[in-house]
Amino acid sequence: MKVLVTGTAGFIGFHLAESLLRRGDEVVGVDNINDYYDPRLKYARLSESGIQEELIAWNKELTSFKYVNYRFIRMNLEEKASLLALCERECFDVIVHLAAQAGVRYSITNPDAYAQSNLISFLNVLEAGRHFKVKHLVYASSSSVYGLNGTMPFSVKHCVDHPVSLYAASKKANELMAHTYSHLYGIPTSGLRFFTVYGPWGRPDMAYFLFTEAICEGKPIQVFNNGKMKRDFTYIDDIVEGIVNVMDKPAEPDQNWNPQQPDPSHSTAPYAIYNIGNNQPVELMQFICEIETCLGKKSIMEMQEMQAGDVTATWANIDELVQNFNYKPITTLTTGLKKFTDWYKTYSSVQATPVTAAR
Numbered sequence: 183m184k185v186l187v188t189g190t191a192g193f194i195g196f197h198l199a200e201s202l203l204r205r206g207d208e209v210v211g212v213d214n215i216n217d218y219y220d221p222r223l224k225y226a227r228l229s230e231s232g233i234q235e236e237l238i239a240w241n242k243e244l245t246s247f248k249y250v251n252y253r254f255i256r257m258n259l260e261e262k263a264s265l266l267a268l269c270e271r272e273c274f275d276v277i278v279h280l281a282a283q284a285g286v287r288y289s290i291t292n293p294d295a296y297a298q299s300n301l302i303s304f305l306n307v308l309e310a311g312r313h314f315k316v317k318h319l320v321y322a323s324s325s326s327v328y329g330l331n332g333t334m335p336f337s338v339k340h341c342v343d344h345p346v347s348l349y350a351a352s353k354k355a356n357e358l359m360a361h362t363y364s365h366l367y368g369i370p371t372s373g374l375r376f377f378t379v380y381g382p383w384g385r386p387d388m389a390y391f392l393f394t395e396a397i398c399e400g401k402p403i404q405v406f407n408n409g410k411m412k413r414d415f416t417y418i419d420d421i422v423e424g425i426v427n428v429m430d431k432p433a434e435p436d437q438n439w440n441p442q443q444p445d446p447s448h449s450t451a452p453y454a455i456y457n458i459g460n461n462q463p464v465e466l467m468q469f470i471c472e473i474e475t476c477l478g479k480k481s482i483m484e485m486q487e488m489q490a491g492d493v494t495a496t497w498a499n500i501d502e503l504v505q506n507f508n509y510k511p512i513t514t515l516t517t518g519l520k521k522f523t524d525w526y527k528t529y530s531s532v533q534a535t536p537v538t539a540a541r
Contacts, residue, residue: 184208185429186274188259188307189281190231191215191224193385194322194376194421198278199231201422203249210272212257212265213281218288219386222533227383228254259303269310276429279307279321282352285387286326286491289349300352301359308363316369318432320425323357323373325414325459325496326350335414335463335497338375338447338455347491357455364451370432371452374425377459377498381418381518382525389466390415390519393473393481394526402482403470409485411466412495414459417513417521424458427507447502459498460511472515476523 185202189195190211199209211231215224215238225235232248238256246252257264259281269277283289283299304321311319328336330344345351353375360371380390396403436448447455474480488494503509 183275184210184272186269186272186277187211188277188279189213189322190254191228192280193227193381193383194379194418194425195278195280196227196231196383197381197418197422198280198425199252201426203231203252206251208251209249209253210268210274211252211254212259212268213254214258215256218283218285223383223386226529230383259306260298262306262309265306265310266313269314269316273314274316276318276320277307277311277316278425278429279304279319282322284349284385286347286349287489288387289347289352290491293348296348296352300349301355304356304359308359308369311369311371312363312367318429319360319369319371320429321356321360321371321373322353323375323455324350324353325375325377325457325498326493327354327357327375328496329493334495335461335499336375336457337499338457338502339445341446346493349491361449361451361453364433364449364453368452370434371454372428372433373455374428374458375455375498376421377414377416377457377496379416379418379421381522383529384418384522390469390473390522391526393470394477394523395530397473397477397479397481398527398530400482402484404486405466405470405483406486406492407488407494409465409467409470409483410494412463412497413466413469414461414463414496414498415469415515415518416458416460416498416511417518420460420511420513421458424456424503424507424509424511427509428454428456428503431507456503456506457498457500458503458509459496459500461498461500463495463497464515469515472519473523475516476520 191213232246283295327342433452433454
């Protein structure tokens with residue numbers, strides 16, 4: 183297939199593009215390479231995929247020297263005309279939309295960034311899908327949409343009308359926008375609610391990255407809610423497997439959908455929502471101990487109160503993904519963190535200064 187992957191300089195987008203390229207798909211990647219976190223890491227991901235960093239600044243279409251079936255274009259998805267022109271020219275079979283402004287806490291202090299990146303850009307992607315008849319649009323949602331929901335594990339059958347951050351609200355809005363376009367124009371759309379993705383080449387604003395960096399440097403780590411947190415940590419390879427499986431099977435109308443008892447994860451339109459997680463929440467203190475073991479070094483903890491916009495626990499019910507795609511996350515936390523910390527030590531050793539979150 184010919185696939186447009188947005189956010190290919192990002193963590194999940196980089197790994198997804200590599201997986202699709204290895205199996206022989208033709209991939210066009212786009213990313214604006216913003217400075218939400220250190221752009222050197224984004225350039226390094228692209229370089230790993232065969233894109234030459236020194237040419238990216240020219241904002242030209244670049245061909246990978248590692249994969250003959252990969253091209254990269256630096257682009258802001260808010261620029262609708264550029265995106266539509268690209269889609270008209272390329273005739274993509276599938277769009278996987280992963281580009282977004284991430285970060286729960288950052289959304290509290292920088293709300294405008296989320297309106298542009300997560301709402302306007304997503305509308306432009308939907309318009310591209312509408313005008314150029316893509317066979318399937320797969321997009322990133324988030325476990326953050328569950329907000330104040332206290333029923334565990336989180337199910338796609340649950341109501342998600344009480345977000346606690348603008349980031350979460352923007353992701354919920356994406357799901358509603360996708361349904362509208364599926365209903366009006368028949369575009370098959372599948373939303374994936376990611377649960378705390380981690381692994382090599384990960385995001386430096388995430389806790390596992392921040393903890394690893396601080397422990398290696400002998401600096402304190404901030405442990406929020408006094409460590410009384412649980413997260414459904416999901417290794418990147420398991421996430422990518424789920425994305426590819428969903429991507430290959432476009433959403434279809436649910437012939438048994440009941441408007442009197444509406445299932446929020448399906449519709450009479452070709453629309454679907456899935457949780458994609460590990461289905462195994464881990465206590466934060468256990469998570470920190472695992473990182474300490476991988477690094478062979480103890481952490482210095484600074485206990486902090488709960489942060490605005492955060493939640494105490496996440497836990498993915500992945501029944502729909504298992505039933506429809508035989509999805510089986512197989513990477514244990516011990517294995518996944520060992521792979522991440524090994525990568526981190528190698529990567530950080532070649533940097534002039536540590537890679538840190540910019541925000």
